[in-house]
Amino acid sequence: MAKVSPGEFFRQVRAEGSKVVWPSRRETVTTGIMVALLTSILAVFFFGVDAMFSTIVQFLLGLLAK
Known part of the structure; x- marks a missing residue:
């Protein structure tokens, strides 16, 4: 990976941002x-x-409670 100076990095970021x-x-x-x-x-x-689903589950639990 090539290292660039902070100034060059920000120039590249600005160039990409303008695109x-x-x-x-x-x-x-x-x-x-x-x-x-x-x-x-x-x-x-x-x-x-x-x-x-809540109604179905409550119905099924009601059948079990009887």
Whole structure:
């Protein structure tokens, strides 16, 4: 591995950073909304699955208690 001076390292970092294509404000907002929407949908889905399994387990435990 080649060793470089700290100054050269920071020049390389700056050069690589300038190559990054940053998203526009609209893309960032759209992505944020999609993340929030899909997170909400998944939360409702997993809540429903959890409630269903809870009901099944309580039913089965109720059969054992009799």
